[in-house]
Amino acid sequence: MTLTQTTLANWGNYPAIEARVATPESIEEVRACLLSQERLIARGNGKCYGDAALGPSVLSTLRLNRVLQFEPQTGQIECQAGVLLADLLELVVPAGWFFHVTPGIKFITVGGAIASDVHGKNHPAKGCFSNWLHSFELMLASGEIVTCSRTEHPDLFWQTCGGMGWTGIILSAKFQLMEISSAQLRQMTVRAADLDRLFSAFEENRRWPYQVAWLDGMHPHGRGAVFLAEHLREREASSPLTFPAKKSVNVPLFAPAWLLNPLTIKTYNELFYRKNQPNEKVVDLDACFYPLDRIGHWNRLYGRRGFIQYQCCLPEEQSLEGLKKMLALIQKSPETPFLTVLKRHGERPPEAVHSFPIKGYSLALDFPRTKTIFHLVEKLDDLVWSLGGKIYLTKDACSAPRMGQVNPSAFGSEKFYSLLKERLLQPDKRLEE
Numbered sequence: 001m002t003l004t005q006t007t008l009a010n011w012g013n014y015p016a017i018e019a020r021v022a023t024p025e026s027i028e029e030v031r032a033c034l035l036s037q038e039r040l041i042a043r044g045n046g047k048c049y050g051d052a053a054l055g056p057s058v059l060s061t062l063r064l065n066r067v068l069q070f071e072p073q074t075g076q077i078e079c080q081a082g083v084l085l086a087d088l089l090e091l092v093v094p095a096g097w098f099f100h101v102t103p104g105i106k107f108i109t110v111g112g113a114i115a116s117d118v119h120g121k122n123h124p125a126k127g128c129f130s131n132w133l134h135s136f137e138l139m140l141a142s143g144e145i146v147t148c149s150r151t152e153h154p155d156l157f158w159q160t161c162g163g164m165g166w167t168g169i170i171l172s173a174k175f176q177l178m179e180i181s182s183a184q185l186r187q188m189t190v191r192a193a194d195l196d197r198l199f200s201a202f203e204e205n206r207r208w209p210y211q212v213a214w215l216d217g218m219h220p221h222g223r224g225a226v227f228l229a230e231h232l233r234e235r236e237a238s239s240p241l242t243f244p245a246k247k248s249v250n251v252p253l254f255a256p257a258w259l260l261n262p263l264t265i266k267t268y269n270e271l272f273y274r275k276n277q278p279n280e281k282v283v284d285l286d287a288c289f290y291p292l293d294r295i296g297h298w299n300r301l302y303g304r305r306g307f308i309q310y311q312c313c314l315p316e317e318q319s320l321e322g323l324k325k326m327l328a329l330i331q332k333s334p335e336t337p338f339l340t341v342l343k344r345h346g347e348r349p350p351e352a353v354h355s356f357p358i359k360g361y362s363l364a365l366d367f368p369r370t371k372t373i374f375h376l377v378e379k380l381d382d383l384v385w386s387l388g389g390k391i392y393l394t395k396d397a398c399s400a401p402r403m404g405q406v407n408p409s410a411f412g413s414e415k416f417y418s419l420l421k422e423r424l425l426q427p428d429k430r431l432e433e
């Protein structure tokens with residue numbers, strides 16, 4: 001199995017490294033690659049933001065992309081790990097099925113969904129991807145393949161969900177889909193002039209299965225809009241069960257670094273706030289769950305230096321005051337947050353030790369990677385830690401190692417090695433600006 005030298009980065013375009021990448025098409029090729037390398041890391045579609053799916057040797061699963069079994073009567077599906085959620089949607093939606101849990105992007109692989117144990121806008125009711133996972137096949141460092149489920153190798157099952165690829169290579173997975181009778185949703189927008197009202201809007205609208213908010217991170221009081229949604233029933237819907245993904249426009253080149261500056265972001269926030277008047281409308285699955293996917297390569301808007309996403313989760317009782325403190329810290333700094341997303345989270349099953357969400361609220365903030373961004377991240381880390389919060393490792397590129405609350409040395413094998421793992425094992429390493 002040959003490995004090809006290439007420059008590789010994840011969605012944040014930072015860090016970018018020279019890596020050797022193999023793209024096997026069969027299980028035998030996966031094994032051959034694994035055994036030929038001293039260390040390597042599995043990679044799905046590189047849609048984590050920071051340094052998780054990066055290392056000197058990388059095994060891409062993108063050609064392990066076959067659906068193995070789909071039962072339209074029960075909604076159980078089995079596929080190889082490199083299948084994209086986008087491809088599954090075209091198959092399952094016309095048969096009346098959708099994902100119980102989906103992140104805000106459809107261009108991720110099933111392997112990536114498990115290794116990050118992704119969550120969606122319905123975490124209090126549906127939990128993470130692992131909640132709906134029956135089993136998966138995992139190739140260990142020795143090349144042996146084990147089936148992991150809640151009853152077979154349960155420790156390995158739970159360590160792999162959210163385990164960032166450090167237990168082995170997920171080859172295939174079997175999981176349960178959710179029945180839908182229409183491909184449309186009712187979506188309601190509630191606008192809020194400050195963070196207190198934004199929180200009230202979440203709390204008063206708990207009956208809606210999907211809740212997510214946009215927050216104006218530059219506004220002194222943290223104004224925003226909460227988007228609530230629920231699936232329409234068959235008789236309410238006007239379109240058939242299909243998944244016509246919206247045509248996307250593409251950002252063809254890296255934008256100049258100055259494009260996203262305080263003035264342009266403030267203007268964008270003002271327009272976005274005005275545009276999102278309180279309203280109720282019917283939208284399709286693509287518009288509701290994957291609005292950002294319509295702009296291909298939008299990460300290039302941040303320029304070649306890339307960007308950092310800081311996503312943290314705070315315990316419920318600390319969330320409102322904690323987020324106010326975070327906003328104050330950010331607004332005192334020279335950094336400018338863009339695309340700020342707030343979500344409510346429910347309880348975490350005790351076995352799901354590596355899943356990111358804890359009961360409370362999470363905030364995701366994108367920052368252009370300026371020369372000074374790491375200073376702000378350090379301060380945010382200290383604040384989030386003092387409030388009992390944590391960060392999401394799949395988005396991380398520069399937080400303090402303690403912040404993900406995962407200890408990489410607890411993962412037996414040294415074979416599975418990423419830059420993220422190395423960074424978390426070296427607490428004192430300073431990042432270059």
Ligand SMILES: Cc1cc2nc3c(=O)[nH]c(=O)nc-3n(C[C@H](O)[C@H](O)[C@H](O)COP(=O)(O)OP(=O)(O)OC[C@H]3O[C@@H](n4cnc5c(N)ncnc54)[C@H](O)[C@@H]3O)c2cc1C
Nearest residue numbers: 044045046047048103104109111112115118119164165170
């Ligand atoms: C626009 C956008 C929106 C997002 N929204 C959300 C959201 O709402 N909720 C959420 O939870 N996440 C969200 N994410 C993050 C994304 O869902 C995760 O990072 C996901 O893991 C990416 O999947 P991938 O296939 O691209 O995996 P990669 O980015 O390639 O890899 C991610 C991790 O999974 C491991 N991995 C991948 N495949 C395998 C495998 N076969 N075996 C073992 N390990 C493997 C890698 O080693 C790495 O540690 C978002 C990302 C973007 C870009």
